[in-house]
Structures are given as structure tokens and as C-alpha cells.
Amino acid sequence: MEMESMSLSNAAGIGLRLPHILEVAATRPHVGWLEIHPENFLANPHAAELLCELSEHYPVSFHTVGISIGSASGIDNNHLKRIRNLVQRINPVFVSGHLAWSTFKHEYLNDLLPLPYNAEALQLVEAHLHKVQDNLGRSYLIENPSSYIGFTTSTMSEVEFLSELVRRTGCSLLCDVSNIHVSAQNMGFDAHTYIDDLPSNAISELHLGGYTPEEGLLIDTHAAPISKDAWDLYAYAVRRFGPKPTLIEWDNDIPPLTTLLAEAKHAEHIAVEASLKEVRVVSH
Amino acid sequence: MCLTDIQQHMREAVVTGRAEQIMPFLSAATDVRNRLAIHQRNYESSLVNALLGKFPGTAWLVGTPFLREMARRFVRESPPHAPCIAEYGEAFPNLFAQSPAADHVPYLCAFAQLEWNIGHVAIAVDQPALTIEELSEIDPSLLPQMTLTLQHGLRYMAASWPVDELMKLYLTETAPDHLQMEPSDVSLEIRGSSGEFHFNRLDAADFIFRSTIAAGERIADAAERALGTNPAFDFGQSLISLILSGFVIGESR
Secondary structure, three states, X not given: OOHXXXXXXXXXXXXXXXXXXXXXHHHOOOOXXXXXXXXXXXXXXXXXXXXXXXXXXOOEEEEOXXXXXXXXXXXXXXXXXXXXXXXXXXXXXXXXXEOOEEEEOOEEEEEEEOOOOOHHHHHHHHXXXXXXXXXXXXXXXXXXXXXXXXXXXXXXXXXXXXXXHXXXXXXXXXXXXXXXXXXXXXXXXXXXXXXXXXOHHHEEEEEEEOOEEEOOEEEXXXXXXXXXXXXXXXXXXXXXXXXXXXXXXXXXXXXXXXXXXXXXXHHHHHHHHHHHHHHHHHHO | OOHHHHHHHHHHHHHHOOOOOOHHHEEOOOOHHHHHHHHHHHHHHHHHHHHHHHOHHHHXXXXXXXXXXXXXXXXXXXXXXXXXXHHOOOOHHHHHHHOOHHHHOOOHHHHHHHHHHHHHHHOOOOOOOOOHHHHHOOOHHHHHHOEEEEOOOEEEEEEOOOHHHHHHHHHOOOOOOOOOOOXXXXXXXXXXXXXEEEEEEOOHHHHHHHHHHHOOOXXXXXXXXXXXXXXXXXXXXXXXXXXXXXXXXXEEO
């Protein structure tokens, strides 16, 4: 497959995890693009070498899990430098990360921890976003998190926080549709209204991942197929934002590669159907 | 309360389980503590599973429940210092030396260290090696003061137990039902790249020479230490052997 023949704007991609990398390198399956967590490759030269080969055949996107843009103790400059080196080597189509924090001082907590949504956090994230983009020399997409708890010190909603961040910085957003569904269920807001309120022009990428119901909550495990509720919300998001590069994420209990590829195909099918419905609505 | 304080208290809750200081600042429609526990579980289980994935041989030796309990303790006491989980766990084997299990399985720490080293070298990538011709162009009088850079997929470790034999039994699934381990000093060279690895024993002087070079010390110092172990040590021959093996990727004078 040659990169020139692919249109990233309408394609669905898959999260490439280490258990699949040899198979993808050997079989080169037909899929729009690949997204990786660069942190899995920084300390694994063998995997990084394979990724370098794959990047000659597929568009590759970086989804960082350790930049920790919401850390009050600052951005880890050493980590940022390592990410930059890999960015320069692979030249990904997107680099993204979460509206969350995961490092405190010199500890990495390996989870996407929530932020209060208030002026102090907004100022901090804005400053860190500038720093990250300046260091990487490119745009850094911010993803809405999946939420289980809020803070008494929050003074605005998540969507207000993201919209203000876009207004202040001009950043792009990675809209994780499954996260919206999970957070809406857990935190008691309307998922469709959330999508309606996002700044449509800022959306550059969509994510879909599986979740696990547990004691009345939805846990964003990335360990299951995409649910019907999430597919329906995805169709709504496509009608609202237009078709966008969409990624299937599966990080735990990772299934055979063919399962991921089938989910990506399904995402493309739903996006086409949703786009046609949008056209019909417009033509009335 | 400022963001730094909130994150400090959140860190305490996630890593140690002490949630009393963060609780007043959390909100949710239903049980806040249960929701906070999701983040506590994410932290612990992701890192514990990462450690179990890196030490399958150690789990074979002592059982997964014991290893899981040790991993839980390790992630509480020693959170990662960088977001690359592949780098997390080098100090995990040291925890075994402090545990009561060390009385019953005194080679556990060394076995786990060998397993860590195998995992490390197997993901390395070979760099172009210096040839004997390239090195022969260097003025011989400069050689003793030079330092050499070796392939990243090389590790040296000494142990007081034959953990390499035990590792071979694990890797080949040929362990007998009962095995009597006897203490014996072994000096190991662990080599790997691109998913492959092997390990072999070195004699004491050669081990000292190679491991000292690998530590970035001068050739003269490595030779002197090796000669201290074995006065008949032929460091010239050992140096040539190192180069012919393709282990040397750089030199500095």
C-alpha cells in the first residue's frame, strides 16, 4: 500500500500496540492509518525501528500518554525531548494527548488523572500547551478525558474549559466519542449537548474505544468492542463535525488484529452513512 | 486549595491509598470513594501487570500470587520516575533480597536480575561495529587511555548462584520436579538484539575486563583489574576477541 493512495481525512485507523507490530509489519493490512503511544517506543529501539519501517507505508499518529499537560509541577523536559526526537524521526500526521495529568514532581502515576475546571487549571494548561507545541514544533491536539469524579473547585464545565482553551490558543481537539459517552453516564450530563457545544472547527480527530460497565459506572478500559451507544454517538458526531480521521483504540485484553481492522471498517461505514444523512438533511 | 495541593493529595490517594485529604475536594452524584478507587486501581493494576509481564520466569519460579504481592508493594513504595513503563522495574529484583522469601530462595534476586537483563538486551538494536582494521589504524600507544562504547544489547552480571542454568531450564521447559541448587559464582555476559538473546559464562578475568570496559572505564584500567584477578590474563587477545565479536561500536581517546 502506498501512502499517496490513502486519504486520511475519511479513513479509520487502529491503535498499533506492541503485540501486533510484527504482524502488521509482515502482512501490511489495508487500514487508513496507525496511531501509537510514543512512550511504548522510546525505550524499545527494536520496536522503534519497526515503526520507522511502517511509517514509510502508513500515516502514523502519536497519542502521548506521559506529557501530562495538566501537571501543576510542570512538564518533564527530558520526556518532552525524547518525544520530540521520535517525532523528528517518524514525522507523524498528528501528535495528541489528554486533558489530564499523570506526573507529580518526579513520579509518573500511569493513569489519566482529572483536573478541576477553573481559571487556575486553564491558565496552567494554556501555558503548557504553548510549551509543548513550541518544543515539538507542531500542533498538539487535546483529547477530552473519560471522567469518574469532579472537583468542588471547578467553576466551569469540561466543554466550556475546552472551548476556552481553543479560543485562547487556537489548538485543535481530539474528540473521543466513547469518552463523552462514558463521562456523560458517569457524571450525569447529556452527551449530544456536549457534542453540540464543542467548537466544531477545532475537531481534527475522533477516537472510539470500548468500555466496561461496573457497579453503575462505565469504566474506560479499552478492553472491549465499541458499544452500540458509542457507535450511535459517533454517527451523531460525524453529522455534527463532518467525517474526521477516526481511531479504534484497544489497549487491554487485545484481540486479534482482524478484530481491530473490522472495527475500523465499521467506523468507515458508519461515517459514510452519517455523512449521507447529513447531506439529505442539508438538501431539504 | 491550589492545584499543586490538590494534585499532591490526589497522588497520596492514588499511590498510598490515603484519601482523607483529597476527599473534601471531590464531587460526584454517587459514592465518591468508589469512583476514586477506579484511579487507585488503574495505577496499581497497570503497573503490577507491567511488572508481571517483565518477569514471567520469576513468576514460574516463585508463583504468580507471591510475585503479584511483591509487585503491589513495589508500586506503592517505588512509583515510576518516567512515563516509559518499559524502563520501570529494574530495581524490582532488589525487593526480593529484603523479603522473607530470600531465606528460602536465596538466588531469587539474581534470577530476577538475569531476567531483567535478558528483557533489556532483547529489545536493543545493533549498531555498526568497529572493525579490527579500523582499530588497527590507531597508534598502539594511545590504546591504554582509550574508552570503548559497546553494543547496547550487552549486559554483564555476576551471581553467587548458577542462575543461568536455572534460566535455561525455564526457557526450555525442562525443569525436573526437584532441583537442588548449590551456590557457585558465575560471571555472565548477556547479549541480544531485535528480539533475540543469549547468555554465556565468562572466566573471571575476562568478565572483569569486559564489564569494566562496558562501564566506560579506560582499557588500561580494565586490563589492570583483570590482571589483578589472573596475572596470566592476555588483555590483547581479549580485546581482539571483543572487537571480532562485533561488540565495539565506538571509541574515544
